Amino acid sequence: MNLPSPIQTYFDADRRSDGVALIHAFSPDAVVRDEGRSHAGHQAIDAWWHDVKTRYRHVIEPLEVARNGDFAKVRARVAGQFPGSPAMLTFAFRLEGDQITGLEIGA
Template identity: 55%
Template sequence: MTLPAPIETYFTAEAPQEGPRFAAAFAPEAIVHDEGKSHRGPAEIEAWWKAAKAKYRHRAEPLEVTEARGKTVVRARVSGHFPGSPAMLTFTFGLSGDRITDLRIGG
């Protein structure tokens, strides 16, 4: 499966050491919606990602990629230290050029 470069970075960056590479995949005005909260801009998104990685120690394995309404939708198996692990989650990415502009993560 071939993922667009910024989405590949999203799934392969290692926390916390690759935080700058992870943050660089996001556009300056990017927004992430996860667990009922919104995170705006690369710095805030990087902080959210590092905190989630530390809390859940999770890995996401992309299994399927589709396009829907101008978005790139990735279904992934997420496993880690949380109830219900592993879980199938949907990652809906908006892209502009080589950057992620928005991301919504859901079950």
């Protein structure tokens, strides 16, 4: 599967539990929406990611991607310590250049 560079960086960094590399995939004003909450900017995204990684100990396996201009939707199998694991989730990315400006995670 050929993922855009910042999206590949996001999934690779998550797999390695590398929060520093993961944050660098995002623009400074990026927004992540997950579990009904929004997290804006590097500091909030970093706090969100560390919280969910600690709570769920998840592993993400990207399975398919659909691109439309600056938008990409990735379907992925997510396994971890949560009810219903593993789950199929959609990671909807908005890109600008070589950075992620938005990410919405849902079913």
